[in-house]
Amino acid sequence: MKVTKDMTIGELLMADRGAGMILMQNGMHCVGxxxxxxxxxxxxxxxxxxxxxxxxxxxxxxxEAK
Incomplete structure (x- = not known):
């Protein structure tokens, strides 16, 4: 899977819930x-x-590291 700017947060989290941690580490705490x-x-x-x-x-x- 390749992440793009036009991907929704929902699509990203459906593909890999662990990506939420990256979002939160970058200051996007409204992931849920x-x-x-x-x-x-x-x-x-x-x-x-x-x-x-x-x-x-x-x-x-x-x-990619996974």
Whole structure:
């Protein structure tokens, strides 16, 4: 699986629940919020003032290491 900016948080967590820890470590603590599940990683990154490219890179590194 390859993580992209247009992937929703819900899709990511359905594919790998452990990815939630990466999101939380990057300051996205609303992972369990029902409305967050429908947001793309890019949308959520903008709301939280995060660098989406950095987040996607970290998520893909996590998944590749598994």
């Amino acid at each position: 919020c029902p409305s967050a599940a429908g947001e793309t990683l890019e949308e959520a990154s903008m709301v939280h003032g995060m660098d989406c490219d950095k987040l996607v890179t970290e998520l893909n590194a996590y998944l």
